[in-house]
Amino acid sequence: MCRNPAPQLLGSLSDIACSHSTPPLPYRAGRDFHNFQTVYRDDSNVEVVGFTAAQIPGISDRPYPAYLAGSLYPDGLPIFNEDELEKIIQEHQVTTCILSYSDLSYNKVMELADRCLSSGAAFSLLPPRKSMIKATSKPVIAVCAVRTGCGKSQVSCYIDKYLQRQYGLKSVLIRHPMPYGDLKEQAVQRFATYEDLEKHKVTIEEREEYEQHIKRGTVVYAGVEYGWILNQAEQEDVDVVLFDGGNNDVSFYAPDLWFCVADPHRPGHESMYYPGELNFKMADAIIINKANTADEENIAAIKKSALRLNPSATVYVTDSVLTVDKPELVEGKRVLLIEDGPTLTHGEMQQGAAYWAAQKYGAGEIVDPRPYLKGSLMDTYKKYPHLGKLIPAMGYWPQQVKDLEESIAAVLPHVDTVVIGTPMNLSKLIKIDKPTVVVSYAVEDREPPYLNEAIDTFVQKFVKKEGNGK
Numbered sequence: 001m002c003r004n005p006a007p008q009l010l011g012s013l014s015d016i017a018c019s020h021s022t023p024p025l026p027y028r029a030g031r032d033f034h035n036f037q038t039v040y041r042d043d044s045n046v047e048v049v050g051f052t053a054a055q056i057p058g059i060s061d062r063p064y065p066a067y068l069a070g071s072l073y074p075d076g077l078p079i080f081n082e083d084e085l086e087k088i089i090q091e092h093q094v095t096t097c098i099l100s101y102s103d104l105s106y107n108k109v110m111e112l113a114d115r116c117l118s119s120g121a122a123f124s125l126l127p128p129r130k131s132m133i134k135a136t137s138k139p140v141i142a143v144c145a146v147r148t149g150c151g152k153s154q155v156s157c158y159i160d161k162y163l164q165r166q167y168g169l170k171s172v173l174i175r176h177p178m179p180y181g182d183l184k185e186q187a188v189q190r191f192a193t194y195e196d197l198e199k200h201k202v203t204i205e206e207r208e209e210y211e212q213h214i215k216r217g218t219v220v221y222a223g224v225e226y227g228w229i230l231n232q233a234e235q236e237d238v239d240v241v242l243f244d245g246g247n248n249d250v251s252f253y254a255p256d257l258w259f260c261v262a263d264p265h266r267p268g269h270e271s272m273y274y275p276g277e278l279n280f281k282m283a284d285a286i287i288i289n290k291a292n293t294a295d296e297e298n299i300a301a302i303k304k305s306a307l308r309l310n311p312s313a314t315v316y317v318t319d320s321v322l323t324v325d326k327p328e329l330v331e332g333k334r335v336l337l338i339e340d341g342p343t344l345t346h347g348e349m350q351q352g353a354a355y356w357a358a359q360k361y362g363a364g365e366i367v368d369p370r371p372y373l374k375g376s377l378m379d380t381y382k383k384y385p386h387l388g389k390l391i392p393a394m395g396y397w398p399q400q401v402k403d404l405e406e407s408i409a410a411v412l413p414h415v416d417t418v419v420i421g422t423p424m425n426l427s428k429l430i431k432i433d434k435p436t437v438v439v440s441y442a443v444e445d446r447e448p449p450y451l452n453e454a455i456d457t458f459v460q461k462f463v464k465k466e467g468n469g470k
Contacts, residue, residue: 030177032100033064033224034252036077038131041070048073049092054082065184068225089119096122102249103148103346104274128250128278133227135241135253138172138234139462142243142251143259144283146276147269149343149352150261151289151320151443153209153423155451156244158318158443160218162455169239169463173213174229174253175222176246178206180396188228191220204395204404204422204429208340209244211424226252239463247346248276257458258283260313264294265349267301271309280306285314285454291446292319293356316451319444322357324419324437330361333416336408336434337366340422341392345384354421355390357439363419372410375403393422395429405430 032051040046051064064077080088088094097116099109113123141159143152156173163169179186180203189200191210202210210220221233230253233241243251251258260283262270270280280286286306288299299317306315324330339352358366368389373381380394381387391408395401408418412434420426421439445451 030179030224030246031102031249033068033179033183034177034226035098035100035126035131036064037068037225037227038133039126042072044072048077049088049094050078050080052080052082052085052088062183067184068187085115086119089116089121094121096124099123099125099274102247102275105272106274109274128275128282129254132251132254133230135230135234138238138241139256139458140241140243140251140253141257141259141458142245142253142255143261144245144251144279145248145261145263146280147263147266147273148247148347149340149349150248150263151441152245152261153212154289154320154441154443155259155261155287155318156242157212157216158451159455160213160216160242162452163240163459166452166456167459167463169459170237171218171240171242172233172236172238173218173220173242173244174226174233175209175220175244176249176252177222177224177226178203178209178246179224180206183224186223187225188232189221189223190232191222203397204393204401204424204426205341207424207429208393208422209246245279247342248273248279250275250278250282255284256462257285257454259285259287259454261287261289262302262306264288264290264298264302265351267298268305270302270305277309281310283310283313285316286310287443287451288315288317289443290320291317292321314449314454316449316454317446318451319446320441321444322353322360322439322441324357324361324439326435326437327361329417329435329437330358330363330419332362332364334365334367334414335363336369336391336411336415336418337389338391338393338408338418338420338422338426341394344387344390344392345380345394348386350386350388350390352390352421353439353441354419357421357437358419367411367415369407369411372407372414374406374410376400377403377407393426401430408432 040048062079064079066074066076069076116123143156145152160171163171181201191214197207213220219236221229223229243253245251260279271277288302291299303315306313335358337354337358339354343349343352366389369391370381394404415434418432418434418436420436425438427436
């Protein structure tokens with residue numbers, strides 16, 4: 001949130017100061033910080049009041065540190081609770097609020113706009129390219145989506161593997177921010193080993209995103225200050241920077257190749273959520289993933305949307321192929337299904353990888369965990385009643401991890417097998433005293449044109465033959 005230090009300019013939206021909001025629901029903190037760092041931090045014509053945060057406990061109890069805030073804000077900046085938005089606007093004479101959330105329905109966007117406008121502040125959005133940082137020595141591929149849970153990480157893995165297998169090129173992966181801890185300590189994070197996960201005290205959600213790449217030997221960066229992160233990442237012995245987006249946010253970096261992943265299980269969402277529709281409209285290529293478990297009419301509907309909203313984009317259709325390490329522990333068994341948390345919660349999906357694996361390998365019964373929930377997991381189900389018989393792997397703070405472990409333990413006497421559908425092996429983090437099956441999933445080409453063709457064109461255009469930079 002911002003005030004304009006020159007009162008005579010308060011009547012003009014183009015001249016006045018600006019404001020931010022961070023994530024609602026468990027939407028990641030970080031886009032607001034990035035907008036501040038790239039657009040407002042060094043702008044003396046704007047006085048930034050602070051940030052707002054919602055839903056993730058503890059975020060609003062910490063300041064945005066002076067270490068990151070720059071010379072104009074030697075004391076750092078406060079992070080307010082979004083519940084007090086109207087009070088903050090009035091008490092601090094905020095003139096404009098800049099929306100910096102992701103994965104919001106357009107109804108939610110206008111609800112936030114109404115709260116700002118009715119309190120006397122203008123409501124605004126930044127153009128996506130205004131906050132994009134340009135790489136100096138490496139080409140950039142960005143993988144974004146129309147919603148949370150479309151399969152961005154699967155696509156990033158496909159790209160990384162294909163570059164290495166086909167061309168001998170190495171990628172460094174930069175992940176969308178999840179700064180839930182000390183912001184100064186998390187300014188630049190580098191993950192190359194499993195020990196790095198312990199070192200940075202990552203949450204379950206972070207493990208879900210980082211572990212699969214570390215397993216393949218790909219270095220992962222994340223944090224808070226994405227200019228510093230890019231500078232360090234470009235110094236790695238790599239050929240390509242791969243930005244793996246979070247939620248349905250747009251890329252933090254100016255991409256040389258921009259992918260947008262759409263989900264045929266949620267047709268129509270490509271034009272119903274912010275900023276996912278921006279990705280859909282602006283991407284060079286649209287990937288319709290999970291086609292093997294979707295209805296053909298849903299795939300056709302997204303193709304039709306692509307032709308209408310982004311006719312210059314090439315559309316690729318891919319399968320998300322599921323496998324399990326021990327299929328004999330699924331067939332005919334009573335199973336408990338644990339899914340990726342964000343996909344089910346703010347992604348609003350009613351099925352995940354564990355569910356589809358249970359169907360594929362013939363589970364006898366999906367056991368309902370709801371009678372056995374403990375602590376904060378009960379609140380999660382009240383907030384997201386569509387979860388049904390699926391357990392989201394929630395673990396934003398230690399007590400929530402404990403509640404998850406205790407909830408699972410309470411169900412175990414009634415099941416034969418636990419099917420883990422997260423991109424990490426949850427049994428390595430929490431104790432599960434029953435046989436477990438881990439679901440793996442990977443993108444595979446389904447029909448022409450094939451996804452590798454876009455990567456071939458990218459390499460020919462942006463990567464030198466010696467495979468080092470532009």
